[in-house]
Amino acid sequence: MQRVFTASWDKWVWIITIVVVALLGLLPIGIIANALTGGQGNRIPIMIAVLMLLILAVGYLFSPQAYAVEPGNLIVQRPGTDVTIPLAGIQRIEIVPGWPIFRGAIRLFASGGAFGFYGGFWNSTLKRFIAYATRMDKVIILYRTNGNPIVVSPDEPEEFVRLVEQARKR
Numbered sequence: 001m002q003r004v005f006t007a008s009w010d011k012w013v014w015i016i017t018i019v020v021v022a023l024l025g026l027l028p029i030g031i032i033a034n035a036l037t038g039g040q041g042n043r044i045p046i047m048i049a050v051l052m053l054l055i056l057a058v059g060y061l062f063s064p065q066a067y068a069v070e071p072g073n074l075i076v077q078r079p080g081t082d083v084t085i086p087l088a089g090i091q092r093i094e095i096v097p098g099w100p101i102f103r104g105a106i107r108l109f110a111s112g113g114a115f116g117f118y119g120g121f122w123n124s125t126l127k128r129f130i131a132y133a134t135r136m137d138k139v140i141i142l143y144r145t146n147g148n149p150i151v152v153s154p155d156e157p158e159e160f161v162r163l164v165e166q167a168r169k170r
Helices: 011-036 043-061 157-169
Strands: 003-006 066-070 073-077 083-086 090-096 106-113 116-123 127-133 139-144 150-152
Touching (some): 066 157, 073 157, 139 157
Parallel strands (some): 127 150
Antiparallel strands (some): 073 083
């Protein structure tokens, strides 16, 4: 049986997302509208505007929306492709505050707040880790026997951990 946990945004994800959407979403629309209505537009500003919109769309497609726990697997649900994490490889699970994990973390190929904190990161504690988080109050670190730790942030962390522990044993 599958149980889905929501991944709601905290206030920082909302703020960062609004700023990024304003810059990468509204600005290009203005550039394109100006070019199409007889402004002094040429191909380069339009190509830059399209690139900005494309970056925004790709960022959204990779953003975590929810987490599904089923026997043997954790599935990170995203608008694009989902990520399946086998629970057999999970060594231990820990609930911690999220800000110490991400404060000072280096983004290797990641979003640092727009639509969430997701992708590859590095910090001095976890070293290299993968995140699929949307809030910073409580995050869950899934330590794997092989591979980098994974950080997630379901809305009900204690219940999530309980179900992941059960699903690992099946």
